[in-house]
Amino acid sequence: xxxVKKITGLVLAVSFLAIxxxxxxxxxxxxxxxxxxxxxxxxxxxxxxxxxTERSDDEWAVIVNHMRVRGGLTAKESRAVLxxxxxxxx
Amino acid sequence: MRRAGLxxxxxxxxxxxxxxxxxxxxxxxVTGYMDWQYSWTQKEDTLTSVGTFDNYHFNPIFLFQMQDxxxxxxxxxxxxxxxxxxxxxxxxxxxxxxxxxTGGKFLVPFGVFNERLHPSWIAKxxxxxxxxxxxxxxxxSEAGIMLSGAVGIxxxxxxxxxxxxxxxxxxxxxxxxxxxxxxxxxxxxxxxxKAVGGRLGVVPYKGVEIGASAYTxxxxxxxxxxxxxxxxxxxxxxxxxxxxxLRGEFNQVDQAISPDTFQVKRGWYAQAALxxxxxxxxxxxxxxxxxxxxxxxxxxxxxxxxxxxxCLNYYLASSTIFRIAFRLNQEKENEIDNNEFIFQFAQxx
Numbered sequence: 278x279x280x281v282k283k284i285t286g287l288v289l290a291v292s293f294l295a296i297x298x299x300x301x302x303x304x305x306x307x308x309x310x311x312x313x314x315x316x317x318x319x320x321x322x323x324x325x326x327x328x329x330t331e332r333s334d335d336e337w338a339v340i341v342n343h344m345r346v347r348g349g350l351t352a353k354e355s356r357a358v359l360x361x362x363x364x365x366x367x
Numbered sequence: 368m369r370r371a372g373l374x375x376x377x378x379x380x381x382x383x384x385x386x387x388x389x390x391x392x393x394x395x396x397v398t399g400y401m402d403w404q405y406s407w408t409q410k411e412d413t414l415t416s417v418g419t420f421d422n423y424h425f426n427p428i429f430l431f432q433m434q435d436x437x438x439x440x441x442x443x444x445x446x447x448x449x450x451x452x453x454x455x456x457x458x459x460x461x462x463x464x465x466x467x468x469t470g471g472k473f474l475v476p477f478g479v480f481n482e483r484l485h486p487s488w489i490a491k492x493x494x495x496x497x498x499x500x501x502x503x504x505x506x507x508s509e510a511g512i513m514l515s516g517a518v519g520i521x522x523x524x525x526x527x528x529x530x531x532x533x534x535x536x537x538x539x540x541x542x543x544x545x546x547x548x549x550x551x552x553x554x555x556x557x558x559x560x561k562a563v564g565g566r567l568g569v570v571p572y573k574g575v576e577i578g579a580s581a582y583t584x585x586x587x588x589x590x591x592x593x594x595x596x597x598x599x600x601x602x603x604x605x606x607x608x609x610x611x612x613l614r615g616e617f618n619q620v621d622q623a624i625s626p627d628t629f630q631v632k633r634g635w636y637a638q639a640a641l642x643x644x645x646x647x648x649x650x651x652x653x654x655x656x657x658x659x660x661x662x663x664x665x666x667x668x669x670x671x672x673x674x675x676x677x678c679l680n681y682y683l684a685s686s687t688i689f690r691i692a693f694r695l696n697q698e699k700e701n702e703i704d705n706n707e708f709i710f711q712f713a714q715x716x
Binding site for chain 1: 398483
């Protein structure tokens with residue numbers, strides 16, 4: 278178990294350093310949010326992304342509003358992801 | 368009697384659903400999740416290992432939207448096929464782009480595991496980490512009111528989100544376990560002291576969130592002097608695209624057992640998950656490997672535990688998961704063999 282603790286600590290330390298440099302190495306400079314990216318970056322943080330075709334327009338409206346409150350999204354982000362889901366649920 | 372009451376509540380909610388939908392053309396739906404599992408636990412003290420099937424959760428969730436800015440939600444929890452609880456039932460009013468007012472019984476936004484991650488189809492490991500079981504008593508709901516919202520900052524996808532609440536608060540006997548402090552909703556019949564708390568989260572860029580949580584109140588049921596209960600927590604998560612995540616929480620409880628003496632309970636966990644879809648090998652696409660380490664430290668050795676759990680998840684669909692986990696438990700004192708093997712099927716609907 279001590280070995281597991283050491284390995285876990287090492288992984289955490291490396292991960293922490295990676296997180297610090299991650300934006301400069303990997304992220305592109307986006308000027309505006311897109312619904313698809315909001316969906317992947319936020320909904321995908323907690324659970325696997327559900328297929329947009331699973332729900333109707335009205336159902337997505339209910340779900341996204343609740344997820345805005347639960348997930349701490351901004352109004353702009355929740356409007357963008359709702360538009361994305363409703364456009365892609367045919 | 369309790370079961371009959373909750374069945375009646377389900378019927379009322381169903382009637383309410385149909386009535387609202389017909390009368391006001393409100394939008395509504397029923398979602399939720401369910402899971403069953405087989406667990407096998409070593410029992411060294413009795414020299415007998417125990418294996419059992421368990422219909423662990425059936426949790427229907429009712430979501431309503433009466434107007435664009437007026438929502439209601441309720442979740443009924445049926446555990447182990449026999450235990451009924453109302454996990455939450457609240458109404459939220461979205462006042463403007465930055466402020467939402469919620470009233471009712473809601474999941475306490477302390478860290479993220481309690482509010483967002485504990486449902487079985489979302490949590491990547493079948494068991495709960497010590498920090499979010501014996502320290503923060505997941506699933507923890509409170510009756511009260513809450514302000515919440517989010518504000519965009521600087522770059523796209525960056526934001527600050529907040530929760531601030533006033534609730535009845537945890538209550539129970541002096542020095543009681545955290546899970547024993549969360550029974551019943553009308554706790555302030557015995558202790559007329561409300562608790563306040565909140566969480567502040569920051570998303571500095573896409574894929575990362577860091578948060579800090581706090582809670583303070585009085586918890587004991589005697590008339591005077593009332594004893595303090597203070598909680599503090601930190602949470603952090605990192606995601607790379609849709610296939611790697613690293614997350615963890617640290618939680619601490621300072622529980623007064625006399626006006627001058629506090630019992631300190633700490634717990635933490637760290638979890639890494641890797642979905643093998645990035646390999647672009649068909650057979651590996653639905654597979655996810657998860658490892659978790661958690662610990663609790665109650666200041667003495669008798670209740671200081673650690674666990675390490677590797678888990679293999681197989682996604683039949685985005686919300687249909689088979690899991691195989693092996694939980695290695697270790698005690699600081701009186702070490703016994705009580706490791707667990709768990710096979711779980713979880714479905715979000």
